Amino acid sequence: MTSQEIFAQIQKKSSFLCVGLDPDIQRIPKHLLKEEDPVFTFNKVIIDHTIDQAVAYKPNLAFYEAMGPAGLETLAKTLEYLPKDTFTIADAKRGDIGNTSRLYAKAFFEQMNFDAITVAPYMGEDSVGPFLEFDGKWVILLALTSNQGSKDFQVIKNQSNQPLYASVLEKSKAWGTTENMMYVVGATRGESIAEVRKLVPDHFLLVPGVGAQGGSLEEVAKFGMNNQCGLLVNSSRGIIYASSGEDFGKAAKKEAILLQEAMAQQLNIYCK
Template identity: 75%
Template sequence: MDKKALFAKISQKSSFLCVGLDTDLTKIPEHLLKEKDPIFAFNKQIIDNTIDQAVAYKPNTAFYEALGPKGWESLHKTLEYIPKDVFTIADAKRGDIGNTSGLYAKAFFEMMDFDSVTVAPYMGIDSVKPFLAFEDKWVILLALTSNEGSQDFQMLETKNGKPFFQEVIEKSQKWGTPDNMMYVVGATRGEKIAEVRKLVPDHFFLVPGVGAQGGSLEEVAKFGMNSNCGLLVNSSRGIIYAGKDKDFGKAAKTEAQKLQTEMEILLDKYCK
């Protein structure tokens, strides 16, 4: 999916919601455990109930990899079920030497047909470039995350007097373009979102941290939105685990609708 198609979907649904499919067997409703494929049965209901609000779905591959071959099968079935005009993100955080990255790229883009994959930039251009060789596919580069340990490296001052995350963003712009590279920017740092937006005015951001992690959607839009929206805001636990009984799908829909309603207002306010 290219940038124009993604923005068209955002405009159509008046939403920039990404639903994180971080599906945990220990947290899904107990009645689903009787299903042949409990993970897919859960994901199917989440998708059915949020498809009117979601412009993207983001399975975190760790939740599927941990289950071995059955988990990969559940992930494949989930991907097949998501409508083709909805953006898909493999939250895999890959990043390795060039030939290995090329195989990761082939796995997620050719074999599984994801639209995008999250990539760690720590090993530099040769670990990222293979992902950028695929037409109409996206690298979502880790830039500024909201986890506690992000302070260990991302905020360190470099010899140029800039924080390390800023160096990563500035250098990586030479690798990709606003048409094939996005950045992960955590929602819990409003002023930092503004800093990143100044550095990359035209790129999309994948923004985790809204909902269960306490990030403010209003702040994200105020500091991060551009004329093409430029945002995919992810909510995982706050939506998919909103309900714990047989009506969990309806509970997920209610939470997705709340976010979409706010997003519609924010698009009108800030997407100019």
């Protein structure tokens, strides 16, 4: 999927919402446990109730791998169920080198047919390059995350007084293009998103942290939006766990609509 095709979906739905499919068997509604595949049923209901608002879906691999082989079957069924014009992101945070990295890429891009995968850049170009060899696929590089531990390394400054995350952005721009590389930037960073935009003005940003983690959609749009939107804002818990009852699908849709309506307002302001 090209950046223009992603933008076309954003325009069509007046939304840049990405829904995180992170199904915890301990948290999904109890009435689903009688189903043959409770997690797949859960995912289907979430997809059915949010597909009009979401342009992307992001399964976190840990939630599926934790269930063993059955979990990977559930993931495969979920991917097959998603409409073909939906952007799919494997939140896998892989980051090895050489043939190992290449085989990870084959697994996610060829076997599972994801559109994109999150990748950790700590091992440098060796760990990222193999993923960029696949036409029509995307690397989403971890740049500036919103977790507490991000301060341990990502904001350490070098001799030029440049934080590490900025070095990652500048260096990695030479590895890929605006058609195969995006960046993860946490919503709770606020004005730091503006600093990211100075370095990568035309790349898409995947932004977690809006909603349950306290990030402001208005700030994300103000500092991060470009003339093709350039944002995919993820919401996981705030949508998929909006209710633990039999109405969980309707509750998810309500939350998705609230976000979509707010996103439509921001698109009208910054991306006409």
